[in-house]
Amino acid sequence: MQNSRQELDAILTRFKGRHGALIPLLQEVQQLEGYLKKDTLKYVSEQMGVSAAEIFGVATFYSMFRLKPQGKYVIRVCKGTACHVSGANTILNAIRENLKLEGDEDTTEDTLFTVMEVACLGCCSLAPVIMIGDQTYGKLTPEAIPGVLGKFAK
Numbered sequence: 001m002q003n004s005r006q007e008l009d010a011i012l013t014r015f016k017g018r019h020g021a022l023i024p025l026l027q028e029v030q031q032l033e034g035y036l037k038k039d040t041l042k043y044v045s046e047q048m049g050v051s052a053a054e055i056f057g058v059a060t061f062y063s064m065f066r067l068k069p070q071g072k073y074v075i076r077v078c079k080g081t082a083c084h085v086s087g088a089n090t091i092l093n094a095i096r097e098n099l100k101l102e103g104d105e106d107t108t109e110d111t112l113f114t115v116m117e118v119a120c121l122g123c124c125s126l127a128p129v130i131m132i133g134d135q136t137y138g139k140l141t142p143e144a145i146p147g148v149l150g151k152f153a154k
């Protein structure tokens with residue numbers, strides 16, 4: 001923990017006095033801690049003399065920033081045109097149902113999986129396609145989802 005705080009301080013020191021560098025600063029902080037924790041953002045605000053409102057504004061505006069922890073495995077569900085017409089929505093629904101994700105939740109309670117929708121993954125002939133980590137799964141059906149996810153469950 002101590003090391004993490006020291007690393008955070010080192011990042012803040014490098015960015016001190018660099019106005020307008022909030023985005024790269026937050027990117028580095030996110031890289032360090034995996035996501036942007038509320039307490040960390042408050043600390044950044046105090047240390048950098050930037051209002052919490054501005055920092056939270058940037059952190060919530062850009063989709064690259066995460067305010068919640070990300071799962072061990074990231075499931076990228078392709079919503080590109082080819083996958084869309086091949087039933088990407090039913091695949092997404094099957095995944096969310098299987099992982100018991102509700103509402104706008106994107107990460108399972110045990111933080112094993114995070115689900116995100118992405119644009120074309122570049123292998124349209126395999127539509128509908130998902131990626132889990134760096135593994136690609138194509139020509140999926142909703143029925144195949146439990147088996148695919150089961151490979152990653154503990």
Ligand code: FES
Pocket residue numbers: 078079080081082083084119120121122123124125127129
């Ligand atoms: S549209 Fe899904 S891989 Fe291209």
